[in-house]
Amino acid sequence: MTPKSKIVNPNDLFIVIIKYALLNPHIGFYFSVVNADAGSPTISNGNLAATQKLSTHTWSKRISVYSHDLNSFENLIYITDDNNLILYDFLSKNFREGSNLKKDDDLLITIGQLKGEGSSKIHDIYRRAMQCNASTRFIF
Numbered sequence: 001m002t003p004k005s006k007i008v009n010p011n012d013l014f015i016v017i018i019k020y021a022l023l024n025p026h027i028g029f030y031f032s033v034v035n036a037d038a039g040s041p042t043i044s045n046g047n048l049a050a051t052q053k054l055s056t057h058t059w060s061k062r063i064s065v066y067s068h069d070l071n072s073f074e075n076l077i078y079i080t081d082d083n084n085l086i087l088y089d090f091l092s093k094n095f096r097e098g099s100n101l102k103k104d105d106d107l108l109i110t111i112g113q114l115k116g117e118g119s120s121k122i123h124d125i126y127r128r129a130m131q132c133n134a135s136t137r138f139i140f
Helices: 010-023 070-079 087-094 096-100 111-117 119-131
Strands: 029-035 042-048
Touching (some): 087 119
Antiparallel strands (some): 029 042
């Protein structure tokens, strides 16, 4: 069996980490490489500090409406407990596309009213939310 110290050259590993760090300046690295050769055991330490702070203040907990299919979106409406919540507020708070919807009168109803109007109205709202960013949507 080949000793683990012979599998990866520490210098090659360090070069890979440097290249990765250049592309991801918000990530810092600290690593130790142990050469366990019986005749000359050594430990090499490396440290690359992050050169850019990771800013989270612009992050949003809103998800894309594209993460739901029609049935799961409809189920989400029906399991929403706050029936007095305005539909537009619900959409803009929970979905990135929600803030791009026009604030039409039919979006100013409550979740309870939407539930009362039934599936066809929920499907219409879903389709409108899906279309509102269709030209700028990215699929990965």
